[in-house]
Amino acid sequence: MTKVIQNVQLLTEQGELVTTSLTIEDGKIASVGGDIPAGAEIIEGNGHFISPGFVDVHTHLREPGFEHKETIATGSASAAKGGFTTICAMPNTKPVPDSVENMQLINGLIKESAVIRVLPYGSLTKDISGEVRTNIEELKANGAVAFSDDGVGIQLSSTMYEQMKEAAQHNMVVVAHCEDNSLIYDGVMHEGKRNLELGLPGIPSICESVQIARDVLLAEAAGARYHVCHVSSKESVRAVRDAKAAGIRVTAEVCPHHLLLEEMDIPSDDANWKMNPPLRAADDKDSLHAALLDGTIDCIATDHAPHTTEEKCCGMVGAPFGIVGFETAFPLLYTKFVETGKWTLKQLVDWMSVKAAEIFELPYGKIEVGCSADLVLIDLNKEQAIDAEGFVSKGRNTPFNGWVAKGWPVMTIFEGNIVYQEAE
Structure with missing residues (x-):
């Protein structure tokens, strides 16, 4: 027809x-x-x-294993309502897509219930534990769009380096949640001014940026394509900018909430404001804006991370990290930045579709004859x-x-x- x-x-x-x-x-x-x-x-x-369907390279659909939070059916329908037609699903599920069998299981669930294109990540390590490496060649052959242990940073440099070398051989992108566990200090929000006012333990920005600095050097040595998840701090921006200037094949994303909010916006000890990385300081937010405009940051991704109301009803200390984002991303960004003249409509569409697809060499996110x-x-x-x-x-x-x-x-x-x- x-x-x-x-x-x-x-x-x-x-x-x-x-x-x-x-x-x-x-x-x-x-x-x-x-x-x-x-x-x-x-x-x-x-x-x-009319816009190209948006492409989100960083999402959490929770299924299999955590269907009480989200399912592939509800998550993909939520994405469709927000204008997304291609989403990449992170591997922190149960089981983890760390083997051919598990990847095929997830592919079957996607085929059965997704209403849009869902591209699953393969994990870099078994059970995203950061220890035993997965078989990148096999997982790629079974549909992995890229590789990540998102949700946790890989602590051992040798593990990341070896997987980067393997990924480079198969022209696959290594995607990293950057976090040095020794610098988290059991924090639940940014270590700055607001956490002291609320009496909550803070997470210093250096927790993120030192691992980005490590990883870009590993990527250079391995000849790998490396993508940084949810950049949140000015130090992280500097590390990515310097790496790009050095010719390292690094790309980066930023989330709507880090562009729209900062630590002083947090009204109280409310877990709906708890995400990882946390909302940083005002100058960090300003740095993210500048990095988008100068090309240091390549695209916008939601990091859609649903949890139940019961899980989020307590204070920050006891609640999981994460907020949802599919259904609000475009209207919020359009209102706050395009309507106010800070961005053009074309820039916003490019960051949410064209640029995101280009990172993983996906043939989507554009309106051209012959395209989907x-x-x-x-x-x-x-x-x-x-x-x-x-x-x-x-x-x-x-x-x-x-x-x-x-x-x-x-x-x-x-x-x-x-x-x-x-x-x-």
């Missing part, structure tokens, strides 16, 4: 919006503009902005308050509940089929 999405606003390469239509055939973009083929199914765009018809229609004028109780995700753990934001996805199309549509 041929489909035509008519009356949509599309960004040009120059960043201007033009009214056009898109024709879809066999799940791919057949043409942009031109005549409407006879007999085509018409999807009315109502003058809304992965698209999101966004009402840039729609304004509403964030309501956590209305999330599709099982997780309600967000610090943004009640925030008013503008620019909401109203329809998401994956491989030519509507997978999310706003209720009339």
Whole structure:
């Protein structure tokens, strides 16, 4: 069936919006503009902005093993509601995708219940313990999009170096949650001013940045492609910037919450404000903005990390790290940065789709003839308050509940089929 999405606003390469239509055939973009083929199914765009479906390279779907927090079905539906059509799922599940058998299990679950494209990570070590190395060649052959032990930093330099060398042989990206365990000090939020006011143990920024500094040198020695998860501090930005200047093949991501919030925004000992890495100081947040604009940081990723209300109802000390992000990422960033003139719409779309896909050499995140018809229609004028109780995700753990934001996805199309549509 041929489909035509008519009356949509599309960004040009120059960043201007033009009214056009898109024709879809066999799940791919057949043409942009031109005549409407006879007999085509018409999807009315109502003058809304059409973007490539967003690509999120850092997500947690919890299944298998932690289905009380999220499932592949609920997580992928939540992502679709937020405009994402390709997401990469981190390996901190149970079992961990550290063997062919476990990877095939997860692939089967994805095929059974995902409504969008879910690409699983393979773990770097068995049971993400940081000790016994996994077989990168076998896991790649069974669908691993990249390799990470996200959730924990790999403590042994030799383990990281050996896996980087192995990954380089197979042209795979090593993706790292950077955290030196000896510098965590049982902290639950940033070590700065606010943690002292709240009487809570802090995590120093150096916990993250020293491991990034180590890893970029290991990546250089190994000839590896290396990607840094959720950069949060000015020291980390400096380490990535210096590595890029030295010609090391490093890329980096930043999360919406680290761009939008800082430590002094935390109102109380509320675990919905607890994430890892934590919200840093105001000058760290400023450094992240500058790093996005100058290309030091390559893309935006949500680090969508759902937990149950019961797990998050106590104070920070007893609660797990993490907040949800799929359903709020674009509206929050559009409202706070595009509407205020700090970014262009094209920059935001590039950071959430094009650049993210390029890191892993994925053929997604763009609107071009022959590409998969992965698209999101966004009402840039729609304004509403964030309501956590209305999330599709099982997780309600967000610090943004009640925030008013503008620019909401109203329809998401994956491989030519509507997978999310706003209720009339």
